[in-house]
Amino acid sequence: MKLALIGAGRIGKVHAQAIYSHPNVTLVAVADFHQPAAEALAEQYASRAASVDEIFADDEIDAVLIASSTPTHAEYLERAARAGKAVLCEKPIALDLARTRDGAHARCPTGT
Secondary structure (H helix, E strand, O other): OEEEEEOOOHHHHHHHHHHHHOOOOEEEEEEOOOHHHHHHHHHHOOOOEOOHHHHHHOOOOOEEEEOOOHHHHHHHHHHHHHOOOEEEEOOOOOOOHHHHHHHHOOOOOOOO
16 A cells, blocks of 8 residues: 655654554655655655645555644545545544534545
8 A cells, every 4th residue: 555644743753653664555755834844754764755735636645644733634634535545534633523524524536
C-alpha cells in the first residue's frame, strides 16, 4: 500500500515511524503547512514532501493518514474520500459534533 501522511508535527513523526517500519506499506509523501517540517520528515523516511493538493490528486496514493491540526481533519477526511483514498484520521475529527458527523460520513464519489 502506498500511503501519504498529512502532518509532520509530533504525532505525525510517530506515525511516520510506524508507517516506515510496516513491511507492506510505503510512505510515499508527507505534507505539512510548514514545508521545512514536511521536507525533513520525508527525507528521514526516504519519502518526498508534497502539498496536500498533490496528495489528493495523486492516483498512485492508496491511503492518507491525517495527523494535521484538528481544525483541518474533517476537510481533509472529506477530500480524501472524494479522491477515492482510504483514510486514517487522528482524533478528534472536529471540535463540534455536527462537523464530526459530517466528516465521519464522508463518502467517495462511487457512494461506497
